[in-house]
Amino acid sequence: MSPVEAAAAAYPGGWKPNTGSSVPLFEQLRLNIIERADDGSLAPGTRLPAVRSLAAELGVAPHTVARAYKELEAAGVVATRGRNGTVVCPRDEAWDSLSAAAADFAAAARAQGASFAEAVQLLAAAYDRH
Template identity: 85%
Template sequence: MSGTNGFPGTWKPNTGSSVPLFEQLRLNIIERADSGTLAAGTRLPAVRSLATELGLAPHTVARAYKELEAAGVVATRGRHGTIVCARDEAWSSLTAAAAEFATAAKAQGASFAEAVQLLAAAYDAE
């Protein structure tokens, strides 16, 4: 059974990926928030509930939620749960730029780690 408002649906983390499980979940929620699939005000499942549904440790989900909250993607309201926050257009353009970078990096044969190193170098150069 999927959590509140159908989240996470059929999505499951890829345990064979080099991307950490918390990061996969974090990125999935960001993508859904940016696309409108998770509208502002949508309540996400409780940490333990989502962890059970996805076959993850509760601290993995908690870390993803904590990082999402630090980035302003979600807000935790205590007993009222974790709610998706409204996103502005700047995030949408940043997401599009990241997608273009990822596509270009993959096309050039860069691994995820190499792409992250390139991004970190560019970020530090600014």
């Protein structure tokens, strides 16, 4: 099995980044991995493809995948274990609650016609007030 085939097997679903979106590619990937971890399609302990393999599969630059993985690691969604790769971390109850609140906010913002950037601005302002 080629590295690209291995990446596709480890990262199923046929998801591809939307190059026409105003959302940066690394952010699209980061959000997709979070969504898949939340819905269980990426179970805790699932090893994600290597940066270069996933970049080749998705048709993006390796630094795009590396940045997404780095931000996911900082958020505790994944853990990088050197030569053992990057794996999905177990989720906790607080994270699940925040994820549900974020999904509700995103749905409300989208229903009101807010762009992603506007929704982020609103969230940042609310966060700073509290």
